[in-house]
Amino acid sequence: MNLNFSRRALRVAAAGFLALMVSPVAAQTSLFDINTAAQDLLRMFRPSVSGGFLAGQQAMKDLRTDEAARTFHQAAQADWDNPILLDRAFVALAADGRIAEASTTAKHLIELQPVSELAELVVATEALKERRYGAVERQLAEVGQNSFAGITAGILRGWALVGDGRGEEADALMGKLGADGLGDFLVFHRALMAQVSGDTDKALRYAEQAFEAEPFVPRIVEAYAKMLAADGQVDAALDVIDEFEAQGVKHPITTQLRATLEAGEKPDLFPSSVQVGAAEMFHGIGVALSRDGSADLALVFLRLAIYLDPAGDLIKMSVGELLDLAGQHEAANALYDAIPVSSPMKPTAVIRIAQNLDAGDNREEGIRRLRNIVALNPDDLQAVSSLGDMLSANEDWADAAETYSEALRISGGEAASDWGLYYVRGIAYERDGQWPKAEADFQKALTLNPDHPSVLNYLGYSWIDQDMHLDEALGMIEKAVAARPEDAYIIDSLGWAFYKLDRIDEAVETLERAVSILPNDPEINDHLGDAYWKVGRKREARFQWNIATSVDKEGKVAARAAPKLAEGLTPQTETE
Template identity: 50%
Template sequence: MQKLIVRPLTAMIVAALAMPLALPASAQTGLLPPRTQSVTGAYLAGIAALENLEANRAATYFREAAESDWDNPIYAGQTFLSYLLAGRISDAASMAQHVLDLNPQDELARLTLGAVALKERRYASAESTLARIPEASLVGVTAGIMRAWSKVGEGDLPAANQILNTVGQGGFEEFLVFHRAVMADLGGDRQSAITLAREAYEMDPFIPRIAEAYIRILGNAGQFEEAQSILDSFAEEGVVHPVVDSLRDDIANQTRPGLFADNVQAGAAEMLHGLGSALARDGSSELGVGFLRLAAYLDPQSAVISLSLGELLSTAGRYDDAETLFASVPSSSPLFVNSLIRLAENIDLKGDRDGAISRLENLLTTYPDNIEAYGILGDLLRYDEQWAEAAEAYSGIINSIETPRPRDWRFFYVRGISYERARMWDRAEEDFLRALELNPEHPDVLNYLGYTWVDRGENLNEALDMIERAVELSPRNGYIVDSLGWAFFKLGRIDEAVEQLETAVRILPADPEINDHLGDAYWMAGRQREAMFQWRIAIDVDEEGTVTERAAPKLIGGLDPDAPILD
């Protein structure tokens, strides 16, 4: 069976995510003390709102509950958390102090007060507030890095590095290399900044934020040739990022591009942005949003933070909040076009796919070379089953590539899918083969081409070899295992087909097509009652009706029109 997937996460952030999270006591499980019905109702309404990240509405309910019982740490804590997630940092800070009066161990409340002190350049106060958070949790590590930034604010870079030495002992040293570089740059230690930025870049050469910082540090030091080599490496790899690309003119003209973080607040915001984005991708939405809200508070002009927070809220269904953030990116920002693309995606998630497609098509008339816009447009058209139009959009990307690189396999793959569904098989086959040339060991490509050949009755032996290799590469992918079973079925190797299709059904028991395939295999194996059972399951779980249309007649006559009807 044919399916598509993609996307990565940096290993050093993953290490951070493995640490225990110290959420506020309010967010931890606890017994709700008995209260009046109205207070309990407000509290429960707040919980329901917060689960959907409706933070402002949640704050209203929790505040109502808190005002009825001001010394209840649960009500106070949830009110604070809601204010934080809504980005109402002033209200959150006021409530955070009350939360700490009730529970001095609440780490997120103390982190928020530390961030406020840092924002207000009360560096000694920030350092002393944050120093009271143990470093055993991710919030504690975050507080430690923020403490280091407060020392940079005081002009004491050695003290900042001493704090980071302690923080790094928890397995964060690789993550901290980048932040040490940015601190050194702002603190005036140019040589250390270059050395550390080079180390961070060599560990992760195609992370845009790391590359941007390294290019800026080199450019500010007058090392334009080396900075240009970083830009050239991005171009050679086909990595496109507007912020990195925006540095090209400065470096080519030998103009100093300016600091990556031009103040302590922006530096601390970058740290919160990195951790918050990683947390959100790992499923810790509340803490991720909280970190990103603090990041936006510390650096309200950062377009990258606005986009990250907007994407998270859009994914969570908070479309209006996301739209506000996307629309806040100014036209002067290198990320302006990206914000327009995110707005279009947000419109699609709201349920207006036609509007999203129209917006992207209009955007491409103004920015005809934007590869990302072509890619998103192609995906939306493909999801909408406008196959020929999707293929045309993907062609906009492929036609712009002079010499395809291995990473470009996906463009040929998705265009191949679009051509295949548009019944333009010759073009589809050519694209699948090109994708395999670029990435010979990708299980999705091996599976899709192999499955389609099997379904068409073409190149069956070669198709079987390809699908078997795909299963070796991705043995727990039910769609690929289904393809192998179907290939055996088409080759008349029924016992092997049954074995593989049963495995596929165990992996994906609610997939209609896999159940239908297993029914066919059972029938050919002489297991007619089991075949009927599988076809009924296929029909029951089929939400689109396409498999039902194929499976329903089998309940009458099986695969043989003359077969007896089985009760």
């Protein structure tokens, strides 16, 4: 499956997909944006219903799906023949994972207004779950195959044909769907269908094509390696994993699969059933939609995937990530908690729980959980580096530096991607007062990733702050600004470099630009105040110091600005 092609197609098709798959009122922007037509219709609702409608709209935008489902369902029950409310209700129910209720509502919507292809898909998915494969075909028979909705319905119909023992017809249908340029997108699904149909040779042929097109997609690697192993080609299966990992990438599912194969054990087949195969289709499209920015619709597809494959831990992780992005951390953590300890995704799930606890102002508990994961899995690079990040956020600089050192031990410290670990360890060393170690780490980061603007800025600013290598530091920061011309913090560094070099007019001009981009940052406002004072603009200097004091939540800049506000800029009060 050529994922690059499929993502481009999804981006192009997303707007049309919404228009085709939801009611005309809902289709013009997002699933839950109120446009002019909807507002006109809203005026026809009873006050109690219209209030519920608006509340449901906002809840769904926020991905508070439990509240949206409850609100829209209540509103629909109060006006059961209103297609607008039914449309919102079935989508919200589906997004909340209440697929049976969503299907019931969708069936009534289809009776009233048989134009919603998303409703057809939800109803057909329920039939597929119940192994009523003929009903799936009948439900989707009228859906055309020349749209995004049609392709989705076509793949679901293909799985129904596989379930009905008609694997050859399913493959022919996939060939027809792929005739318009989607062949690479569909080849992975053809491999899965052939596998479930029992056609091993065809499955391996398609899986090989999918792997050659996208050798760095963990799910494709997993499926292909498992098919090879099931065919007795264990060494070839390990070679596939080797090729995947040779590029410096790893994934929990492929790591566990390697351990299973090397232990001489037989892995489970993937997919294990028609339902699991169809779930993978919904999963892939849901992830693509989420990257396209269609979070509400993506969540519907991902919930349909979990409905078909309740044990699909990778799908749960995708749903959790979508909820996390919307700030719904408690709902995401409920999914992560439900992942069994035996799952290869459990360590990653616990890491996300810890990160969510941190986001919810419970950092100490997050750190405790991460320490537990690291104790159990001391070579888990993701867990160790995440612990380092959380310790840094807690300003436990010495402990953070030590943890990042462990991460570098695990990674080897010489891969191009290791520049980031040297960078964050360098910051920890610098904050802990260990400048020689910090300087060495920043220089190592630049060796692995030359000209990275963040590293150039941090090292250059640090040198300038210590009156070291001023000309070289200025050149580094100018290079960083050229790479990120709208980054206020890097522009501030350049302005401060000019200040330190006594190029005050340039400092004022540059710091004014930084403040125009980020007008209420205590450090930037404080620096501009110092520059203004130097050129005699004393009233404006005090104004900037006052701003710095008022917006400084930590109090460090305010403490620095206080004597300047009282006495002006003197050698004793000047910012270090």
